[in-house]
Amino acid sequence: MVDAALVLGFTLAGVALGTASGLVPGLHANNFALLLAATAGAVPGPPAAVAAAMLAAGVVHTFLDAVPALALGVPDASMVATALPGHRLVVAGRGREAVRLSALGSGLAVAGALALAVPVTRAMVAVYPTLRAHLSLVLGAVVAVLVATERTWPARVAGVGAFLAAGALGAATLDLSPSAPLAAGGVLTPLFAGLFGAPVLVEAIGGRGVPRQADPRVRLDRPAVVRTGLAGTLGGAGVGYLPGVSAAVAAVVVLTAMPGDDPPPEARATGPFASDGRGDAGDGDGDGDGSGSTATQLDAARRYVVATSGVNTANTVFALFALVALGTPRTGVLVAVERSGEVVLPVALAAVVVAAACGFALVL
Template identity: 35%
Template sequence: MAAEIIAGILIGTILGTISGLIPGIHANTMAGMLVAAESGLLAILGAPAVGVALFSALVVHTFTDCVPSTFFGVPDADTAISVLPAHALCMQGRGEEAVRLSALGSAVSMAFVMPLFAIFMFFLPGLQGYIDWWLGIILIIIAGMLILSSESPEWSAAVFLLSGLLGVFAFRYAWLISHTSGVSSVLMPLLTGLFGISVLLRASGGKMPEQVRCGPSVAGKSLAWHAGLGTTAGAVVGWLPGLSNATGNALLSPLFRAGSEGKGYIIATSAANTANAFLGLAALIALGRMRNGVMVVLDTIGMPSPLLIIAGGVAAALCGFVITLVCGRGARFLGGVPVRAMSYAVIGVVTLLAFLLTGIFGMFILVCATMVGLVPSLVNVRRVTCMGAVMVPVILFSLNIL
């Protein structure tokens, strides 16, 4: 059995690395690949090892998905907002530092996650009815904080509502996506347009600065504080229904101002993504709620022992941490690359991926999202207000309006 579990961790680590390094590919996609080979893998490895492989892929993805967002400015559903300060550091020649900050945030979150996992498992199920009822109200308060803390509340409200309308439309008609990657795959073109292509289209000329090899310049207390904030946000979205990692990052945005705390935001959002993976597992075990495609497959094949799958996830996290640091070394190859040419090349690649993964409807959402994503820079408000695309549908769903 030990050999099969180790094989499961290695398979999950490989798949999570691939999904994290390719923009637009989520761990859910890799879960689909495992499902396609399910009968053979179950016969060879057994259900516990396949379950560990699935969860390992999800955990490793939360580490490695910072690499394309940092170096190329292309987000996936989990890195939509953190791409902004991370890519900015890369444009200052500090891309490796941004990747290391992200890896540290995810790693430190593990120290906070385990106690929360036990608390969630044993104490929150009895309060779930009250939590569900207050979800919409809580998100409305958070949206208000997001808007009122901006430079121009009027324009921020307009961008928030505009992106929210686009999000409602995208989720309402997500069934038009022509592929089997699931309704949640509409997040790929939606967030790529809002936070990726719209930024790359305004890329300046010149060349990418030489990347300096350096460790993360952050104090231990600051690292723990920001990782703790991120873990808390990840805990909220990992347990509450209808929320995603993108929403967790939006929850953090009112606590940070642009500029000096960009590094803290990178740490916090990475911690939130990793914490969300583990506490989403807690929600599946305690409530039977499936927070993503990986959890759906886990429920289908039969949940392994919780201690076994958690141990596999921790081992995968260690692997993901090392792999992310190694990938961060790739920053040195970017020095001197023409910025505009690289931006256009990345736009072409992610547009092709959007078409392959989501079809014509996804392309329509991508174009609309890109147009909306250009608005914040025109009216001089923070791009985080575009998270209305995720928050507004969740609010309406929670209040039984949508």
């Protein structure tokens, strides 16, 4: 029997670790998960408590990583047409709202994932052998959907090129076994640092700083927030069970499937945002220039922030169930959890709930 106080202590330690990793620019959850995986066996304490700390760190990270993501690399107003959805809100003076939307998306995702995890897992256990046997076709269909969301042929060609380049990188590197200071590192450490860490910091160099921000009041109506958050939860299920599908990919897919909730075109690197090259940055008090098209564009960015955060957080819950039911860790954190020893599901779920409550409170 695991001591509840000990588990709570480890969980709160994980909350502190996730807070630090979430707020440090350029530090992706997969980066510190490698360190956790390398040191899991040396941490004193019951394996269930160590796993609780790792899960708590991963959950809190998904709540707080929106803060540096929104604050770094904010473009000049004249470049807002090519900005990321979150940065577009920051330039329009709605950055504090974007952080709150991210927290709402993550909070809704935890609640939705906990409610859906058991039935979804049962369904996935039944169909997983078929999915596994035809995984290349499934992932090919996902790629086709992503390419189809691009609105111009040059953008579609660029998307296919990016996909082929990523595949070539994996084929060239994943079978290598270079020596590394940590046994869990190897080729993954430089790959994660180069793909997830360095781009954020490089982009931040060209940022012009954060403009004056308005109040954090959420301007997306409540039904839209709930609907998008729950859609992100379903996307998180896909990420949790299917290899090769990221949170951003799942967010684009689920928003494309929702009537009237197309993902913001800058999330696809093309579309109406890039149609005239003009910025629409506001004065920090509202939604840009107040035009109807600008308001619609910012609403699309809001939905994208909610959906992406929801997918990212729900992924942790579904990946936990995938590890227990299928024995397949789908995230770096779950790899570390697997190496820490046997997973005690009730303890792990309690850690997720506590960490989600802490993450929500820290952001708001």
